[in-house]
Structures are given as C-alpha cells and as structure tokens.
Amino acid sequence: MNPQGERWTTDQVLALAPDEASRKAGGKLAAPGPWSETGADEGAVWGQCKGSGKKPYQTVVDIKGPAFKCSCPSRKFPCKHALGLLLLWAGDGGEVAAGEPSAWAGEWLAGRRERAERQAGAPSGAAAPPRAPADPETAKRRAERRMQRIGAGATELEQRLEDLLQSGLASAESGTGSWDETAARMVDAQAPGLASRVRELSSVVASGPDWPARLLEECALLHLLDQGFLGIERLPGPLAATVRSRVGLTTEAADLLTGPDAATVRDRWLVLAQQDSDDGKLLTRRIFLRGERTGRMALHLSFGGSPGRPLDLALPPGLVLDADLAYYPGARPLRATLGERHAPAAPGPVPPGGGIDAALAAYGDALRDDPWLDSWPVVLTDVTPIPSHDGQGWQLADADGESALPLDPRSLGRTSLWQLAAISGGAPVTVFGECGHRGFLPLTVWDPAPVSL
Structure with a gap:
C-alpha cells in the first residue's frame, strides 16, 4: 500500500454523494484553489477549504470507515467539502x-479509533462504564405489554379490513383522512410496521387502471400479516421472527453481535450499491453487500441526517470489506449489522451474477419464505437495456434475447x-439492482x- 492508502476512483467518491446537487x-471543489493544509496518510485525508467566512472549513475523512467531519453547517453527509477533498485526493495530481x-x-481521528477499540474490546485507557443491564422481569413485562397492544391493534385492523371488503373496494376513500386515522391507531398500538402498510393502502386507491385488484392484493397481504401475528406462537421460529x-x-444490533445467540459471518463483502433516501424527516442509507465466499446478500441500514446524528457509515460501490456481519433473524435473512473489520476496505472485482431467469428464481425463492x-x-450479467415492445417503458434483455x-x-x-442506456451503448453490461x-x-x-445509478 502506498503511504496514502489505496486511492479511490472518482466514481467511488461520487457514489458517496447524498444527491446530484x-x-x-x-x-467544483475538486481543485487545489480553495484548499490549504491538505494531507493524507494510509487511513485519512484532511484539508481546509476557503468558504464565505473568514475562517476556512476544516474537513477530514477517515477513509477506513469511511466517515466524515467538517466544520461547515451542512446537514448532508458527506458534505460538498468532503466530496471535493476526496475528489482532489482521488485525482492523484x-x-x-x-x-x-x-x-x-x-484529534478527531484519534477519538474515532479509540471508540472503535473500545467497541472491539481492546484496551485503550479508561473505558466507558458499562450500561447497567435492564431488570429481566421488568423487561419481560414490558415486552408482554407491547405484544398485547400489537395484538389488539391487529385485531382492530382485521375488523377494519372486513368492513372495507363488505362495503366493496370500489367504495374505498381516496385521500389520506380515514387511512391516516387507521394508521395512527396502529402507531398507538406500537405497531409501526402495520401503520406503514396502512398508509401504502391509501396510495393504491384511485391510482390508475385496475387499482381495486391491486388494493385487494395489498389487503390480502396485510390480512396475512395480522393473522400471522395473532397466531405467532404456532409459527416456526424463523417465520415468527419475520412476522x-x-x-x-x-x-x-448490539444483541446480534454480543448477545447469547450472537452468530457472525466473516467474509470479504463486496459493496454492490449505496442508496440514500430522505422523507423530509429522516435520512435512510441502504448499503448492499455480497459475500465473496458465501455468495450471501446483505443489506446494511442506517438512519440519521440531523447534525447530532450523522449517517456515519459510507461505503462506495466497488470496495471489498473483510469483516464480520450479523444477520437479523428471519425466514429469509437479508438485513445485517456490521461487526469487526479485519482489514481496511480495498477495491474489488466485478461481481459474479446470472441471467434473468436466475434473478426471477431468486426472487421467487425469497418470496416463498417471506411473502x-x-x-x-x-x-445480472450480460444484459442489455432496450425499449419495451409497446414503447411504454424499458427492459433488460439477456444476451441470447430469449428472456x-x-x-x-x-x-x-x-x-x-x-x-444506464448510455453506458451500455447497446452492448451487454453487468447491473446490480432489486x-x-x-x-x-x-x-x-x-x-x-x-x-451508481
């Protein structure tokens, strides 16, 4: 490794950006003009960027995270200064x-590494006092009360679905009034997942051709989830965890990594995609990974966006991470949390894949476990983006043109x-997606x- 670590490509840096702006x-900041006191070592890049004020913004990036720190007031993570600094570094000029x-x-880098050592159990001075464990009986009673509330909410939701079906789906109200009231009842029942699905129902009503059929499908899935929870004690363990x-x-996440049933999977995880979304209140970052040895897919979720709660973990596509992952329980585990890292991230290869038939089979198998x-x-490998035959959309075609x-x-x-179409230029490409x-x-x-697309 060179003294400044493995340099990223421009595309890897831009993949970290929260939006096109x-x-x-x-x-615009990827030029030496506004920068001073820049430098890099095998784990970090830093520099000061001249802004509109008298004092330049201090920007530092831990490229092993990656993680970012900037004195600017932006709530975007990474901010434009961190992106500009990384682009300047990636240019290798x-x-x-x-x-x-x-x-x-x-100082900031030392603090990050000290916290990482403490989390890994390594000694580094005075450790933070351990959090006092909750009283088991108190925790058990609290969990039982919540299960009862959710059960009551699921029962009420079943009655509302029955009323809707009896009156006819075509009579379902458009708009959000009654749906929001039902969703609020599910929030009161401490069942945010049910509340979210109720809100999705409202978006289906009068949303285009055949919307009653689509609404019936969504109602059926919601009914299945209600019944699954109300009979959860009779379900197999993995399916019960999914419900x-x-x-x-x-x-x-801490219980997955250190709890009595903790089980981690070590692999070289190739970062397939990083996708950020913002609903106006919360930023959500989805990072997809694939194990080189196991071939398993994983999804790492993080939430934040406020000045006091940044989206710390950022992994541009194309990097490989030698690390432990712990999967959340379920019939078809996908979401995972990141555990110990055994080496800094490094550029990785193009991922192996399959054709369209294999992709459909993979989704079908997953759907069987989690409806x-x-x-x-x-x-997908060797696929080409082409317009649909009806001219109303686009599709990906296999190399043989049969699927x-x-x-x-x-x-x-x-x-x-x-x-995507421009990059392909009519030739087959490798694409990752959902x-x-x-x-x-x-x-x-x-x-x-x-x-990143």
Missing part, C-alpha cells in the same frame, strides 16, 4: 501530499435510466468500474 458542488494529520484532524419484524418489533418482500437483490425483465416504473424518467413484483430497479452498473 452534492455531486456537482463537490466537483500531487495536490494532496502524504504527511502527518493536522492537530484538529488528528415480528414486519409489524415493527426490532432487534438491537411480504417487495424485491430481492440480484446481479427480458421490465424495469421498475420508478426508474422511468430518472436520469439513471438514460445513464428484482421484484414491479420489475427490476437498477442501482449500479459496471463499466468496468462501478457507477
């Missing part, structure tokens, strides 16, 4: 020289669709380096 703003961190950068998570009961799945992550998979309507009209009942939603394409 940040990509453009970061690109000599503007970011190897050296020792500035005092302000070194619990679908209604909104969560498992603490509430909207999609399943897959890698085609329609693109998810959510991708239509997005710049990512045209970006295959589901709406079609295929592309997230990353290899050209041959990964490009």
